Amino acid sequence: MTKPKTIVVKIGSALLANQDLLTPRYGFLQRLMEDIAHLRSQDWNVIVCSSGSVALGLRIIGETPQSAGVSDKQAAAACGMPLLLNAYKQVGHEFGFDIAQVLLTLGDFEDHRRFLNTRNTVHRLLSSGIMPIVNENDTITTEEIRVGDNDRLAAKVAQMVGASDFIILTGVDGLYDRNPDDPEAKFVPEVHDVNDYMDATKGKSTLGTGGMETKLQAANMAQEAGVTTWIAQGEADRPLSRVLEGTGRATKFFPNPEPMSGWDSWITNRLQMAGSLVVSETVATELAEVNRPIRRVDVISADGDFTRGDVLHIYDSNGVERARGLSDFTSEELRVMINNPETEAEQLLGYRTKGEIIRHNNLVMLDTRHVLWDAPSSMSEG
Template identity: 85%
Template sequence: MTQKRNIVVKIGSALLANQDMLTPRYGFLQRLLEDVANLRAEGNDVILCSSGSVALGLRIIGETPESAGISDKQAAAACGMPLLLNAYKQVGHEFGFEIAQVLLTLGDFEDHRRFLNTRNTVHRLLEANVIPIVNENDTITTEEIRVGDNDRLAAKVAQMVGATDFIILTGVDGLYDRNPDDPEAKFIPEVTEVAPYMAATKGKSTLGTGGMETKLQAANMAQEAGVTTWIAQGEVDRPLSTVLDGSRRATKVLPHPNPLSGWDSWIANRLQMAGSLVVAEAVADALAEGKRPIRRADIISMDGDFTRGDVLHIYDSKGIERARGLSDFTSEELRVLTHNPDTEAEQLLGYKTRGEIVRSNNLVMLETRHLLWDAPGVINEL
């Protein structure tokens, strides 16, 4: 490999923790970090997005993956994180490199300033020749604020750092057109569009929170940012370099030939829905035809409690998601504006404003290459 690569690797819990004993799998870590050391020696940057802290901590608090609730998992994460980092540190020192822990929550990705601050931290660690090990901060997160799976967290990291390659190490050798347990299942070596394969991706592992469905969602987010995604079996020698040099089987998800800009990619690739708007179909068509803002007169209904700067999902009257954009108002302010359409915005809100709900330069139209989100079940009519 002559061209320098910026590689983000996602490692699932089942690879890192023994399923019966819930202890670190040092043999796997040895193979993984030896390969990381070789890639780094060739001049490549490597960032690890690691699951495993919850799985490793369950035994300490006397729980199992099946019995643990959210508070149990938070406590298990607190117990398991030192074990996970110690395992990485012990093995990493064998190959002469240092590691650093980067714990993130949903807000670190959804708030743009925190997103940039996190990116700066990761880049500084790479400059210092330190390997960042990124994980969701499971100790403090709840169902309402958590990312939800480390596949999409890792995809956001890949987007954040401008990765060239995003490798998802898992328990199977890639994507199949149906459940791989089916004897007639066919392996998919290369994917341009992930949407046709979503129906075949249900199910998850015992220790993990995401199955192949979240991996394809993550791959879609990465390809929008121009990143090549690889889905591969992790239980092999040289688990990373054998994927990158093509010497073993893996599913390759191709990057889009015209990736979004960093700003548009941040707007379009969400982890949770802060809120949504419904506009008339004619308005949605007009948005697609040219740059124009969304105004209060355009809005049929809205959903969610959001703040200024949150990204809203924009649906047409048929319930089809058409765009995502940055809100200039809180949900409370927007309700005031839409319920008083004949009163000047400045008079209603007490400050000077153009009254545009989503400005044109903060609006990203969704194309067929995006995975669309279903509209909320209950819409608050205005």
């Protein structure tokens, strides 16, 4: 018996909610769930990462996408989530399958233990024939602790479950080399390196929190985990099957032929930056050539408020990101060691340590296939 393949589907708010009435678009849901039922009959596991709870709740609390602040959106999510799940439940029931809700926050992805616990829950649901619907828990998250967009959240889910395919359904039929409203815009059918198109991705939808830029970031994260990614038009009939069968127009992002291990992928595919380090050009080059840790003497400066086990972004003295790795110290401990280079780490911290900031097996060098992060503006202050 062959093992079912898994597909993760991300659906944007504009597809799920009527932009004027802020009510569920049942016609779209009917087409989507019918197609999902078809895929399930073909031995596909399907996971849906759904936006829409905030949009559907705005009308209930008397707000609009333009007027709503953070607390308004949290309240709207609390009101809209039952409407969203009820819509999925009703339509799913017509096609004979059950759904389950999985609410996540940033910490569920950034903390490795919680990451594994979430993965186990999703796999358990799939083994029972239940379709997980994953949402960010917008009712409790603030800007500091939220993922920020469901595109990258869905990419992390695809990485987490080892999906074969990741489809982002949106209002356009794929990626263009510039704003698709431009009459000279050209459709891009295939992408190997998303960095070639990042400059053409500014702007976002009215109801959603992410535009094409976040979709390319999400595609890059999925590529590195060995997942084939697609951006496709959600309004089409059989929006998922037509992509997988190659009969519909969509942009295909090819997976890296040498995907990272699950551990390395978890380290490098971040949703937020916990902290960062600056090392010299010499040290950065040495790290790329020799399998060695980052030691206290290598660190020129540190930025951010982080704890032991957080992933740090490593920059060279020119501000170019070179690696990411798991910190063995808190930001406070690290700064104490940096500011007192002549004193033994054990004497400064009160416990025995080698002073290795990031161990070599917890350090991943970045290459040209990654979307690099800009250095924090505060890093120039040392």
